[in-house]
Amino acid sequence: MKIRMLLLLVVGIALSIVDIAVAQKPDASSKILSHEKDWNAAYNGGDITAMNSLLADDFIITVEDGKTYSKSGYIALLGNSELRVQLSDMSDLKVRMHGNTVAVVTGVYHEKGLSKGKPYEYHDRFTDVWLNIGGKWQVIASHYAIPATD
Numbered sequence: 619m620k621i622r623m624l625l626l627l628v629v630g631i632a633l634s635i636v637d638i639a640v641a642q643k644p645d646a647s648s649k650i651l652s653h654e655k656d657w658n659a660a661y662n663g664g665d666i667t668a669m670n671s672l673l674a675d676d677f678i679i680t681v682e683d684g685k686t687y688s689k690s691g692y693i694a695l696l697g698n699s700e701l702r703v704q705l706s707d708m709s710d711l712k713v714r715m716h717g718n719t720v721a722v723v724t725g726v727y728h729e730k731g732l733s734k735g736k737p738y739e740y741h742d743r744f745t746d747v748w749l750n751i752g753g754k755w756q757v758i759a760s761h762y763a764i765p766a767t768d
Contacts, residue, residue, distance in 0.1 A: 647713040674756040721748040
């Protein structure tokens with residue numbers, strides 16, 4: 619009887635430890651949302667180093683006018699002194715996890731700034747695809763589109 623009680627106590631403690639460990643581990647969708655915010659801050663602040671770590675080597679982005687840029691092209695565009703981002707804001711973010719390796723984020727994006735001295739403003743919908751590469755989440759594809767108006 620004592621052995622049985624001791625065994626139940628040990629199993630109970632072990633299950634409690636597992637529950638605590640799981641509760642303390644941030645879930646992947648929270649990590650992805652954090653990375654989205656980091657990416658937006660890096661873009662807004664022109665932080666090339668942060669941008670380089672968040673984008674996969676074979677990253678591709680499609681922007682509002684249909685142009686596509688590779689990782690190096692996108693970072694070069696960000697480093698362009700003729701582009702001044704004054705506001706970049708994301709909202710209505712939704713994360714869809716596909717196993718432990720793929721996350722798809724959709725949301726609303728608003729950007730204002732100056733390009734070649736002329737003001738611009740975008741109100742977009744976007745889709746970002748994140749891939750867990752060797753334990754590190756990086757964005758592999760991004761697409762921005764101006765919503766259709768009725």
